[in-house]
Amino acid sequence: MPGTNLTRDEAQQRARLLTVDSYEIDLDLSGAQEGGTYRSQTTVRFTAREAAATFIDLVAPAVREVELNGTALDPAAVFSDSRIALDVPEGDSVLRVVADCAYTNTGEGLHRFVDPVDEQAYLYTQFEVPDARRVFASFEQPDLKATFAFTVTAPEGWKVISNSPTPEPENGTVWRFAPTPRISTYITALIVGPYHEVHSSWEGGDRSVPLGLYCRPSLAEHLDADAIFAVTRQGFDWFEEKFDFPYPFEKYDQLFVPEFNAGAMENAGAVTIRDQYVFRSKVTDAAYEMRAETILHELAHMWFGDLVTMEWWNDLWLNESFATYTSVACQAHAPGSRWPHAWTSFANQMKTWAYRQDQLPSTHPIMAEINDLDDVLVNFDGITYAKGASVLKQLVAYVGMDEFFQGVQAYFKRHAWGNTTLPDLLTALEETSGRDLSTWSKKWLRTAGINVLRPEITVAEDGTMTAFAIRQTAPPLPEGARGEPVLRPHRIAVGLYELTDGRLERVERVELDVDGELTEVPDLVGRARPAVVLLNDDDLTYAKVRLDAESLAVVTEHLADFTEPLPRALCWASAWDMTRDGEMRARDYLELVLRGVGRESDIGVVQTLHRQVKLALDLYAAPDWREEGLSRWSAAALEHLNAAAPGSDHQLAWARAFAATARTGAQLDLLGALLDGGATVPGLTVDTDLRWALVQRLAATGRADAGAVEAELKRDATAAGERHAAAALAARPTEEAKAEAWAKVVESDTLPNAVQESVIGGFVQTDQHELLLPYRDRYFAALGTVWEARSHEMAQQIAVGLYPTLHVSQETLDATDAWLASASPSAALRRLVTESRAGVERALRAQAADAG
Structure with a gap:
């Protein structure tokens, strides 16, 4: 309309x-x-x-x-x-x-x-x-x-x-x-x-800002107010110093609210946050880090977005990229921060999201062309948030952090309470940095796609490097994407690592500008060839990085032996990207992870590897080998669970990984015994949320019926319990359960957003291919009507969540193409469907590579 x-x-x-x-x-x-x-x-x-x-x-x-x-x-x-x-x-x-x-x-x-x-x-x-x-x-x-x-x-x-x-x-x-x-x-x-409320304040010089926290009374016992206030005060201290502009509102409330569609929302002085961030059960430190990033992201928005606002939604990145960059920078650099290695999490999670988004047919420039509200509703994506923040991180390396924030300070003072466009910000940054940013902004902000950086090394017989260059390529954009591939200027570091006493330690770092197809690095000529050459060390730029053959061989054996977490994360991310691109077989990626994950200390990286291995096995592994890979992974998960330090974050992470993949009779028996107390793992508390993880897997494998799910809901008669129960009921491997779940989501519109999301999540089970196959045609038959009849948020959940992603076949691609040709969907719906189609197409290529 x-x-x-x-x-x-x-x-x-x-x-x-x-x-x-x-x-x-x-x-x-x-x-x-x-x-x-x-x-x-x-x-x-x-x-x-x-x-x-x-x-x-x-x-x-x-x-x-x-x-x-x-x-x-x-x-x-x-x-x-x-x-x-x-x-x-x-x-x-x-x-x-x-x-x-x-x-x-x-x-x-x-x-x-x-x-x-x-x-x-x-x-x-x-x-x-x-x-x-x-x-x-x-x-x-x-x-x-x-x-x-x-x-x-x-x-x-x-x-x-x-x-x-x-x-x-x-x-x-x-x-x-x-x-x-x-x-x-x-x-x-x-x-x-x-609502339940808790109050405090932030004190800065002669100023005091009232702080408030709110949640439902049923969550009040779990509200860790002191920890949340501590992160909030850290943000106030750091942002007021870096922005040199007083917090612009009279008070700052953070309200943990139910059934929230996003992570949080930057309402001026009254930020709403999904109440899943009030943790009712034990979580790992990675969850606290993610919550802290969300808190800091929304606080940064009080300046970026609320005080100074984009003129129109094509400059949405002025809000989101800056809030993302400054929130992670605050975690990494603020005095006394609990998460000084925040850039490791950013490299392993946020940038992976950006790389995936940037290789879809819907890829777009950071400064996107937004013609209407339909365009922007589907544009809160990995490019607007993660790629934009990555590019800002590179800009900081290019102009200097002090000069960057001096430009930001001038920008706030000049445009307070107004609306801006890209040139307003660039003008301020050029004034303080002395850099001409016109070429930089054109190539980075107004073009789409991703570059690949590779080292080219010549080594003499005595082991010294006689030539060192960095080759940059710009792969073709995905079919259907707008624009042309472009080579960009990059500010990067090159790290040289040697293997000493079983540990990979950096012995040299060279920082330089890379531009054009080939950039010579004379500073490295004449040095002994190191064990590993790592381009984009410290993760300064946004690019896919590949290792030379000798470095790859060392990393394959010693990835977990880097002494610092960031180079490990960069290598893990590179290996995952190679797997998605079909340059590394899914089974080889599994071997790499099995070899190194047990010695990975960063819990956020460990949990990311858990998700990526499961995805690789479900979608990228050759079908005739998949079950073998899944069996190896579930056995490894159980082994790591038993070996982890009692009560540790790693133990909890492995418990969840095992619960998600348990498949043999003995493994499922163990899940049931953990649930009813017949078995224990020393140090592992099977609390409310872990219980639901066990119930959902047992339901999905036919070990827990509707009565068992209802009994668990009586133990946890909360809103969260209702969502978990809805997912478990939809996960049951019967035609009746699938038909019931489908009817609730597609044929009725009475479910609240959060419950609908849970039912969709339970409905789609990766080991129920045959049971779900009939719903491929039903999806395309219903999609147009659903899109027209439902609100945007509800329709998008269905369009993305029920797309037949698990059916990796040419038939799924053909069915999608036939629907796109006949249905004449809106631009927003076309984008969502073509993105999902691209996932199936990528999985087909990866499966062929794995089989080969």
């Missing part, structure tokens, strides 16, 4: 016409416990540069009143297709809109959740990208900033939190919030319900 899919041209026309001054929003949420709809009244003051026709956005079941400058307009005449048509005069105007708006269970707009523990309703808003219009009438685009004053009526005793500090309620039920600074619609927020 044109009304819900705002185009860039429409947004530019509206921005040229209007300046928006303020919103006053009055919401009656007194009936939230019962659900349904609620009364929304919006009064917006704006100025038009000339008399013209325009519109304001609103998604609502009914519009009761529309009044422009005191004149009533007929809602039936002006409200259509999620827009209210307006003929505005030149000069100042006041618009008042009264509507019935709807609570949602999709994580969009004003989400309503009822906690099964206390049967109380909990509300929160999620507005990015275009969903403030589900709660109040708004000019829904980032460059029409205004002030926002919320008045909320809610049940007595509830908490009401917004962007401005929470006032004392009138008569216990009406909260009138002071106006916000000038911000965009999508970062306004309301969180309403009987």
